[in-house]
Amino acid sequence: MKYTIKSDKLTAVIDSFGAELCSVKDASGREYIWTAEDVWKRHAPLLFPFVCNTASKKYTVNGKEYALSNHGFTRDTDFPTAESTDSAVELSYKSDDSTKTHYPYDFEFSAKYSLSGSVLSVALTVKNTGSEDMPFFIGGHPGFLCPFDGEDSTFEDYDVVYEKNETIVQHLADKDITVLENGSKVHVTRELFANDVFMKDKPASSAVSLVSEKSGRAVTVKYDNSGCIAVWSPYDERGTFVCLEPWAQAPVYCCDTEELTKMPHAQHLAAGETYTFKFDIEIKE
Numbered sequence: 001m002k003y004t005i006k007s008d009k010l011t012a013v014i015d016s017f018g019a020e021l022c023s024v025k026d027a028s029g030r031e032y033i034w035t036a037e038d039v040w041k042r043h044a045p046l047l048f049p050f051v052c053n054t055a056s057k058k059y060t061v062n063g064k065e066y067a068l069s070n071h072g073f074t075r076d077t078d079f080p081t082a083e084s085t086d087s088a089v090e091l092s093y094k095s096d097d098s099t100k101t102h103y104p105y106d107f108e109f110s111a112k113y114s115l116s117g118s119v120l121s122v123a124l125t126v127k128n129t130g131s132e133d134m135p136f137f138i139g140g141h142p143g144f145l146c147p148f149d150g151e152d153s154t155f156e157d158y159d160v161v162y163e164k165n166e167t168i169v170q171h172l173a174d175k176d177i178t179v180l181e182n183g184s185k186v187h188v189t190r191e192l193f194a195n196d197v198f199m200k201d202k203p204a205s206s207a208v209s210l211v212s213e214k215s216g217r218a219v220t221v222k223y224d225n226s227g228c229i230a231v232w233s234p235y236d237e238r239g240t241f242v243c244l245e246p247w248a249q250a251p252v253y254c255c256d257t258e259e260l261t262k263m264p265h266a267q268h269l270a271a272g273e274t275y276t277f278k279f280d281i282e283i284k285e
Contacts, residue, residue, distance in 0.1 A: 003082065003089040007115035010283060016082060018075045019091040019111035020045055021142060024120060026285055030150075032219050034143035039239035044142035045075035046111055046124060049103050051137040052251035059258045061104055068102045071141070074109060088114040095129070106130035120281040128269040135266040138277050139228075139247030144219050146188065146233070146242045149212050155240055157213050158188040160231055163205035170198050188242060190235065199230035201250045208244050221246055222280040227265075246279040 001016045013023040021044040024032045036043050050072040058067050069076075077099075079091035092110035095103075108127040113120060128134040147153035161184055168179040168186075172195060179198045180186050188210075192198075208229055209220040223229060223246035230245040248267055255263040269275050 001082075003084050003091075005084070005087050005089055005113060005115050007087055007117055009118045010115055010120065012113060012115055012120055014089055014091070014113050016079045016091055018045055018077060019079045020075065021113065021120075021122075024281065024283065026118075026283055028285075030148065030285075032144055032148050032283060034145055034239070034241035037239075039234055039237040040143065040241070042075070042141070042143065044140065045071065047071040047137070047139040047141055047247070048074040048109060048124070048126070049105075049107075049136040049138070050252050051139045051247050051249070052253050054252055054255075054258050056258065059252075059260050061260050063259075064104070066102055066104065072137075073099060073102060075141075079111070087116070088112065105132075105134045105136075107134060107136075118283045118285075121278065122281070123276055123278045125274060125276045126269065127274045128271055131271050133261075133271070134269045135260050135263065136269070137247070137249060137252055137266060138275075139226075139245060139249075140221075140279055141243055141245050142221065142281060143241045143243045144210050146210060146240055147212070148219070149215050149217060153212060153214055156187075156189050158242070159211050159213060160186040160188060160242070160244075161209045161211050161218075162200075162203070163207040164203075166200050166203060166205060168198055168200050170195050186231075188233075190238065193233045193235040196235070197230050197232040197245075199228055199245075199247075199251075201228045201254075203229050205229070210242055210244060216284075218284040219244075220280075220282040220284065222282065223278075225278060248277045 090112040112123040170177040207222040211218040221244040226246040227249040228247040250265040
């Protein structure tokens with residue numbers, strides 16, 4: 001089921017499958033979210049209980065082995081419970097025998113989307129309903145059309161702009177590649193993504209934007225409590241979108257162990273506790 005919410009400036013559509021944002025349009029009808037075509041059949045998946053994965057796609061909890069797909073199972077879960085108004089919708093689901101086959105913890109997960117003016121606010125809330133400490137990873141993965149300016153604009157007419165100066169280095173198996181050195185702007189090209197995602201752990205910035213060089217239109221992701229921001233577009237498939245991904249922490253593959261309880265970047269919730277990860281998507285016309 002799809003839910004439509006509106007403000008005076010934006011209209012957003014959220015699918016109950018994965019609680020996934022699948023459209024954001026401005027008052028003129030201009031679309032900003034990737035349309036989930038063959039290159040990447042998603043729009044803006046929610047990442048939980050993993051962000052990325054281990055090399056083997058397997059991990060252990062107290063020595064017992066589990067398998068989990070990339071980014072976890074939330075993006076492929078139907079959210080059966082929803083509460084909505086004209087400008088907001090909150091969807092939720094609970095752990096069950098199926099989820100515990102892949103992730104052995106009891107939890108409740110909810111995603112709330114709220115529109116106000118030109119800003120869409122996203123709040124992802126996890127409650128530990130079990131009796132033991134619960135480690136997890138969480139984040140967003142919104143994909144934005146690039147170009148979003150129309151037929152006269154191309155993929156390479158855009159910049160990724162950070163709020164503050166950053167130094168970003170990709171650590172590859174055989175070398176390091178500096179994407180940005182004490183700067184705030186990265187020009188979008190196909191070659192920029194030749195080595196997959198680039199990310200900034202513990203960023204100085206609390207916002208990153210995809211900005212049209214021609215019109216000045218921009219989409220900005222704001223992430224006050226994000227420990228990592230990633231930027232990705234598929235290199236080989238040549239998709240016309242760029243993902244600006246706020247993550248609560250560095251991803252799973254940055255950990256030097258496959259034992260979840262010992263992964264240094266994992267979030268932890270004690271029994272009965274609740275954690276909320278928030279980010280905003282702002283449209284500048």
